[in-house]
Amino acid sequence: MTGFERNRSIFANKDALSESYQPDELEERDEEIADYMDALQPIVDGWEPNNIFLYGNTGVGKTAVTEYLLRMLEADVEAYDDVALSVLTLNCNTLTSSYQVAIAMVNALRDPGDELSATGYPQQTVFTKLYSELEALGGTVLVVLDEIDSIGDRDELLYELPRARANGYLEQTSVGVIGISNDLQFRDQLDPRVQDTLCERELQFPPYEAPELANILASRAKIALTDDACADGVLNLCAALAARDSGSARQALDLLRLAGETAESADAEAIEEHHVEDARHKLNAERVEEGMRELTVHGKLVLLAVVSKEAQQKTPCRGRDVYEEYQRVCDSATTSPLVQRSVNNHLADLRMFGILKATENRSGSRGNYHSYELNVPFRSALEAMGDALPLAETIEQIRKYAKRNNVL
Numbered sequence: 001m002t003g004f005e006r007n008r009s010i011f012a013n014k015d016a017l018s019e020s021y022q023p024d025e026l027e028e029r030d031e032e033i034a035d036y037m038d039a040l041q042p043i044v045d046g047w048e049p050n051n052i053f054l055y056g057n058t059g060v061g062k063t064a065v066t067e068y069l070l071r072m073l074e075a076d077v078e079a080y081d082d083v084a085l086s087v088l089t090l091n092c093n094t095l096t097s098s099y100q101v102a103i104a105m106v107n108a109l110r111d112p113g114d115e116l117s118a119t120g121y122p123q124q125t126v127f128t129k130l131y132s133e134l135e136a137l138g139g140t141v142l143v144v145l146d147e148i149d150s151i152g153d154r155d156e157l158l159y160e161l162p163r164a165r166a167n168g169y170l171e172q173t174s175v176g177v178i179g180i181s182n183d184l185q186f187r188d189q190l191d192p193r194v195q196d197t198l199c200e201r202e203l204q205f206p207p208y209e210a211p212e213l214a215n216i217l218a219s220r221a222k223i224a225l226t227d228d229a230c231a232d233g234v235l236n237l238c239a240a241l242a243a244r245d246s247g248s249a250r251q252a253l254d255l256l257r258l259a260g261e262t263a264e265s266a267d268a269e270a271i272e273e274h275h276v277e278d279a280r281h282k283l284n285a286e287r288v289e290e291g292m293r294e295l296t297v298h299g300k301l302v303l304l305a306v307v308s309k310e311a312q313q314k315t316p317c318r319g320r321d322v323y324e325e326y327q328r329v330c331d332s333a334t335t336s337p338l339v340q341r342s343v344n345n346h347l348a349d350l351r352m353f354g355i356l357k358a359t360e361n362r363s364g365s366r367g368n369y370h371s372y373e374l375n376v377p378f379r380s381a382l383e384a385m386g387d388a389l390p391l392a393e394t395i396e397q398i399r400k401y402a403k404r405n406n407v408l
């Protein structure tokens with residue numbers, strides 16, 4: 001066995017393709033940056049900050065542009081003695097109510113050891129503690145709430161925080177909230193009063209198109225890859241695939257990184273288009289597997305029933321056939337089955353997640369019904385279920401059927 005040896009044939013700085021990397025320059029967002037700067041301008045002028053709501057699909061640069069502009073803003077306001085700016089950034093992805101967000105804000109502002117516990121206070125008490133932490137800061141405080149939609153409809157803080165000064169809770173401090181979301185419906189679901197304050201300035205980031213993604217990739221590849229590490233057409237292919245699927249720069253960068261890793265482990269001298277294709281398959285499979293692992297136990301058992309029907313080459317099949325198979329699967333898992341209506345709900349969810357495909361059939365006077373089949377590769381579904389369910393024997397049986405029927 002040979003030992004470890006540094007490999008720098010493809011990557012010069014692989015970290016430049018990672019999620020945590022902060023690029024010095026942002027490509028293709030000049031217009032959005034200009035609007036964003038305009039919305040932040042009152043802070044530099046010494047006035048009350050705007051509240052800003054920023055939305056757009058995943059991976060379109062909302063966080064990257066926000067971090068870039070706030071770094072710039074913090075540096076530039078140093079020139080003005082009458083502006084004291086503090087920025088408090090919070091990712092709300094695990095915080096599902098105003099209460100939890102307020103606790104997290106207080107704790108981010110307090111010294112270690114002096115934090116609030118996560119439960120046990122009336123909400124208004126937590127808000128009062130938050131106001132006193134904010135008041136102690138003085139000046140302008142920008143509160144950035146990324147993934148703000150996680151807060152759901154328990155959104156009182158989003159109403160109260162921007163009005164804290166007007167309502168007399170703060171005297172020395174002005175608060176501006178920047179809410180960031182990739183849930184396009186969140187804004188519309190907000191209480192109209194919250195909408196009015198929070199969405200004082202709205203910025204929308206559209207998905208990237210292929211030529212824009214190609215430029216983003218080219219500027220990142222200069223830092224991340226060695227010279228000649230990319231065959232002609234590779235960056236354009238990554239850009240085209242990501243543009244067609246999501247318009248996400250994250251997806252384009254992930255594709256390039258994974259294609260580079262594939263090329264590296266094959267000892268290739270450069271990344272070729274077929275490495276990108278391999279990377280795309282791997283990323284798709286990972287995405288589906290992640291989705292499948294997050295299902296509830298019965299969601300997984302319903303999916304396993306469809307996998308089993310597929311192994312027997314009996315798909316597309318009707319809901320009631322899936323239900324019979326599901327009852328057998330529950331039997332082998334020694335789990336009590338749900339009623340058919342609940343299984344139908346699971347089938348609808350699996351379809352919504354893109355794991356199953358359903359075709360509508362007409363059956364004359366008895367109305368329409370759906371036929372279900374897998375919408376993901378059989379092998380990925382079987383492997384994900386193998387990892388997620390303690391049903392080795394049943395899964396082995398399904399694998400045997402699948403082999404016999406050339407499904408696997």
Ligand SMILES: Nc1ncnc2c1ncn2[C@@H]1O[C@H](COP(=O)(O)OP(=O)(O)OP(=O)(O)O)[C@@H](O)[C@H]1O
Pocket residue numbers: 018019020021022023025026027028029056057058059060061062063064065181182216249250253
């Ligand atoms: N215009 C750009 N120029 C350079 N890199 C970019 C640009 N836009 C996005 N990126 C890069 O793409 C990745 C994803 O961007 P970012 O995290 O800002 O997306 P997002 O819109 O906040 O997504 P999400 O809603 O999923 O959090 C990051 O690595 C970021 O550096």
